[in-house]
Amino acid sequence: MLVFYDFTPAPSPRRARIFLAEKAIETETVQVNLRTREQLGEAYRAINPQCTVPALKLEDGTILTENAGIFAFAEAFRPDPPLLGRTPTEKGLVATWNARIEQEGFAAVAEALRNSSPAMKDRALTGPIDYPQIPELAERGKRRLEAFLDMLDARLAGRDHVAVDTFSLADITGLVVVDFGKMVKIEPRDDHTNLRRWHATVSARPSVGRQAR
Numbered sequence: 457m458l459v460f461y462d463f464t465p466a467p468s469p470r471r472a473r474i475f476l477a478e479k480a481i482e483t484e485t486v487q488v489n490l491r492t493r494e495q496l497g498e499a500y501r502a503i504n505p506q507c508t509v510p511a512l513k514l515e516d517g518t519i520l521t522e523n524a525g526i527f528a529f530a531e532a533f534r535p536d537p538p539l540l541g542r543t544p545t546e547k548g549l550v551a552t553w554n555a556r557i558e559q560e561g562f563a564a565v566a567e568a569l570r571n572s573s574p575a576m577k578d579r580a581l582t583g584p585i586d587y588p589q590i591p592e593l594a595e596r597g598k599r600r601l602e603a604f605l606d607m608l609d610a611r612l613a614g615r616d617h618v619a620v621d622t623f624s625l626a627d628i629t630g631l632v633v634v635d636f637g638k639m640v641k642i643e644p645r646d647d648h649t650n651l652r653r654w655h656a657t658v659s660a661r662p663s664v665g666r667q668a669r
């Protein structure tokens with residue numbers, strides 16, 4: 457049995473949960489409580505020295521400690537439905553849009569939240585080393601997130617999915633980032649009509665519906 461190291465309220469493991477659910481890949485789940493800093497304790501460090509979730513332990517004991525590794529494994533392990541693109545061009549587009557959403561969206565929310573939340577004092581970055589918060593980065597992160605939502609709304613004009621014509625990893629990452637933005641009180645505006653339409657559709661998928669957010 458695969459073992460999935462999770463923390464249900466956190467956005468990064470949510471991406472993996474949705475991906476695995478789309479593929480109907482079953483796992484045992486171990487919760488790692490980030491609120492009590494269990495990720496920094498000795499037991500979890502032995503699983504993932506980078507002290508982050510998600511992680512996925514495979515049947516042969518191999519441990520994948522990055523979402524990117526989990527997605528690559530799951531797509532090869534169970535190719536259907538394809539979530540990383542069907543053709544060379546589609547694979548290129550899905551990887552491109554996923555990277556943009558990570559860099560322009562996910563990183564912006566993380567920057568805003570981790571540099572402002574009192575609960576994350578000295579935890580401005582993930583990992584075993586403590587880093588102090590920089591309030592200016594929180595403000596910059598919020599501005600970047602607003603620009604990201606504008607960009608994604610424009611991309612979704614006349615489209616049902618972010619990267620290609622079918623649901624893909626880029627939609628999963630986009631959905632998780634839009635929901636993560638609520639943590640810094642930034643949500644799609646009323647005039648982000650494309651983004652709102654897409655968000656409602658992807659949120660209704662069974663793989664997403666049963667995930668906590």
Ligand SMILES: N[C@@H](CCC(=O)N[C@@H](CS)C(=O)NCC(=O)O)C(=O)O
Nearest residue numbers: 466467468507508509522523582583
């Ligand atoms: N590169 C990682 C990032 C994972 C990540 O940032 N996880 C966060 C939860 S969303 C975490 O484990 N945080 C631990 C901490 O804040 O110390 C991936 O996407 O796999």
